[in-house]
Amino acid sequence: MKILWNECWLEALRVFRNRYFIFWSLIMPIVFYVFYTKVMVQDVGDPKLWEKHLLMSMAAFSVMGSSIMTLGLRLVQERNQGWTTYLKTTPVSGAVYFIAKMAGQTSVHIFTISVIFTSGGLINGISMPAIEWITAGMWILIGAIPFLALGGLIGTMKKSDTASGVSNLIYLALAVTGGMWMPMEFMPKLLQQVAQWIPSYQYAAGAWSIIRGEAPGLVGILVLIAYTVVFMILSIQRRRMQEAI
Amino acid sequence: MTTIIDCMAVGKSFKGKSAVKDLSFQMKKGEVVALLGPNGAGKSTTIQMLLGLMEPSVGRVTISGQNPKLKAVRERIGVMLQEVRLLDTVTVKEILQLVRGYYPRPLSMEQLTRLTGLDESSLNTRTEKLSGGQKQRVSFALALAGNPDMLFLDEPTTGMDAIARKTFWKSIRELAERGTTIIFTTHYLDEVEVAATRVLMMNHGELIEDATPAMMKKKLGMQRISFLTDAVYRPETYQGLAATDIRIDGKKVTILTGNADHSLKILYALELEISEVTVNRGTLEEAYSQLTDSPEVS
Ligand SMILES: Nc1ncnc2c1ncn2[C@@H]1O[C@H](COP(=O)(O)OP(=O)(O)OP(=O)(O)O)[C@@H](O)[C@H]1O
Ligand SMILES: [Mg+2]
Numbered sequence: 326m327k328i329l330w331n332e333c334w335l336e337a338l339r340v341f342r343n344r345y346f347i348f349w350s351l352i353m354p355i356v357f358y359v360f361y362t363k364v365m366v367q368d369v370g371d372p373k374l375w376e377k378h379l380l381m382s383m384a385a386f387s388v389m390g391s392s393i394m395t396l397g398l399r400l401v402q403e404r405n406q407g408w409t410t411y412l413k414t415t416p417v418s419g420a421v422y423f424i425a426k427m428a429g430q431t432s433v434h435i436f437t438i439s440v441i442f443t444s445g446g447l448i449n450g451i452s453m454p455a456i457e458w459i460t461a462g463m464w465i466l467i468g469a470i471p472f473l474a475l476g477g478l479i480g481t482m483k484k485s486d487t488a489s490g491v492s493n494l495i496y497l498a499l500a501v502t503g504g505m506w507m508p509m510e511f512m513p514k515l516l517q518q519v520a521q522w523i524p525s526y527q528y529a530a531g532a533w534s535i536i537r538g539e540a541p542g543l544v545g546i547l548v549l550i551a552y553t554v555v556f557m558i559l560s561i562q563r564r565r566m567q568e569a570i
Numbered sequence: 571m572t573t574i575i576d577c578m579a580v581g582k583s584f585k586g587k588s589a590v591k592d593l594s595f596q597m598k599k600g601e602v603v604a605l606l607g608p609n610g611a612g613k614s615t616t617i618q619m620l621l622g623l624m625e626p627s628v629g630r631v632t633i634s635g636q637n638p639k640l641k642a643v644r645e646r647i648g649v650m651l652q653e654v655r656l657l658d659t660v661t662v663k664e665i666l667q668l669v670r671g672y673y674p675r676p677l678s679m680e681q682l683t684r685l686t687g688l689d690e691s692s693l694n695t696r697t698e699k700l701s702g703g704q705k706q707r708v709s710f711a712l713a714l715a716g717n718p719d720m721l722f723l724d725e726p727t728t729g730m731d732a733i734a735r736k737t738f739w740k741s742i743r744e745l746a747e748r749g750t751t752i753i754f755t756t757h758y759l760d761e762v763e764v765a766a767t768r769v770l771m772m773n774h775g776e777l778i779e780d781a782t783p784a785m786m787k788k789k790l791g792m793q794r795i796s797f798l799t800d801a802v803y804r805p806e807t808y809q810g811l812a813a814t815d816i817r818i819d820g821k822k823v824t825i826l827t828g829n830a831d832h833s834l835k836i837l838y839a840l841e842l843e844i845s846e847v848t849v850n851r852g853t854l855e856e857a858y859s860q861l862t863d864s865p866e867v868s
Contacts (some may be wrong), residue, residue: 331671339659407655414621414649415716416641417672 336429354383380445381532382505392472400480401488474556481563499525602752604762605770613755649720656697657852663693673716686711687737700731723754793830797847
């Protein structure tokens with residue numbers, strides 16, 4: 326238990342020391358948020374609702390990004406640097422290492438969600454019942470699991486350059502097609518039709534429902550679970566294949 | 571004395587190419603073994619199989635009669651792998667604390683810094699900003715973090731400067747006196763003499779020598795007599811010296827011999843115009859080149 330705590334604490338510390346993380350996961354979402362609610366205000370009907378809606382999008386965008394990129398890249402780098410090999414000579418088990426990584430990442434997410442919610446709330450004076458803030462935050466936290474699994478899958482890649490390129494690409498594609506940067510209604514018809522099969526859309530949509538006083542849809546939850554399972558199976562398979570050599 | 575490490579007819583091949591062949595040896599508690607051999611001899615492969623990091627293609631390894639992968643074994647061993655392996659974006663102190671936390675009876679921070687010679691400023695440095703030699707010290711500290719009974723060190727002094735090397739071997743001797751069982755690889759003969767109680771030598775994946783350092787030295791330690799001369803003597807002049815090799819490089823003449831005392835006697839008897847006579851022990855490299863020159867036994 327103490328090992329888990331140490332490992333998790335250090336992991337969180339390492340994430341905060343990473344400049345890319347600070348830029349992509351904290352500064353970018355807040356800058357976007359200010360830009361789309363203060364500078365380039367679109368005509369989206371109820372402006373108060375839009376401000377809340379976009380805040381959820383930004384928090385989801387940030388957490389999804391650090392799940393895919395930070396975790397995946399960390400795993401690749403640590404394997405390439407040989408730290409993972411060194412750990413195999415110590416009494417710490419692979420499972421503890423992995424769980425600690427996830428837990429560290431999750432504590433970082435709690436922090437980013439709080440920062441983004443607070444700054445968004447202050448910038449646009451958003452008021453929501455406490456229960457909505459909390460459930461939306463919880464949703465964004467827990468709904469990130471498929472993206473953590475995707476990070477784990479990216480973590481099985483050999484080269485860190487490939488991993489960083491691929492994860493950037495996937496991240497941006499997911500953000501755009503999930504309607505995190507622009508409301509779905511402004512997107513091409515075709516995309517709107519397939520949107521419900523896109524994990525990032527379902528992830529953000531859950532939070533959008535919550536701030537509208539609704540529960541996240543069952544289909545959305547099932548889609549996210551399905552992606553989690555697929556990503557996990559793929560990464561377990563890849564790990565097996567790599568270990569066999 | 572009890573057998574701690576038991577390597578039983580172990581072999582390893584990579585894609586049909588064999589790296590280690592039919593290797594068997596035992597290590598007893600408190601032994602300090604130097605594992606020698608030219609590049610590619612199979613030393614690192616052997617260490618990795620002893621640690622259970624690599625599965626032998628044939629044969630078996632036990633540590634204290636157990637599978638080396640067991641947690642109970644891992645709690646008692648310390649390891650420095652050939653390439654330095656550190657976590658980045660953390661300070662040295664943080665990484666040491668983390669790893670100390672993995673073990674039931676870790677060594678105190680004070681002991682670790684004393685044994686490895688890490689100073690306060692490197693303790694507060696991020697691992698990615700350390701120099702190669704400093705990384706090597708941290709790697710040594712990680713190996714000692716759990717207060718191990720056994721140490722596996724693969725080329726531990728690569729990249730260390732003279733002072734770091736001295737601290738390192740002083741600590742190794744201290745640990746050996748406390749009864750720590752140690753196996754290390756090196757390419758420096760003086761390190762063997764300083765620390766080892768036993769020498770294993772590998773070539774082409776096979777164990778070709780299992781001896782004490784003294785025996786080893788005698789067998790391999792070619793001595794090198796060198797001197798300067800202004801007169802140009804023909805190589806035949808030195809023929810009676812029982813030399814295995816004679817090199818003439820301008821004014822400098824180097825003679826490799828198995829028995830320097832004998833050769834020197836003859837050399838002085840020749841009454842040549844020579845100065846600055848020095849005698850050095852041959853290096854491992856010379857020993858290795860002898861090995862590789864000798865015809866292969868198959
Ligand atoms: N993962 C691997 N895949 C394929 N071949 C390998 C692998 N690891 C080692 N070898 C081969 O096995 C042989 C022994 O390598 P090893 O690293 O054990 O040598 P070594 O004695 O440690 O050499 P050095 O002094 O250079 O460290 C070499 O021929 C090497 O090419
Ligand atoms: Mg090696």
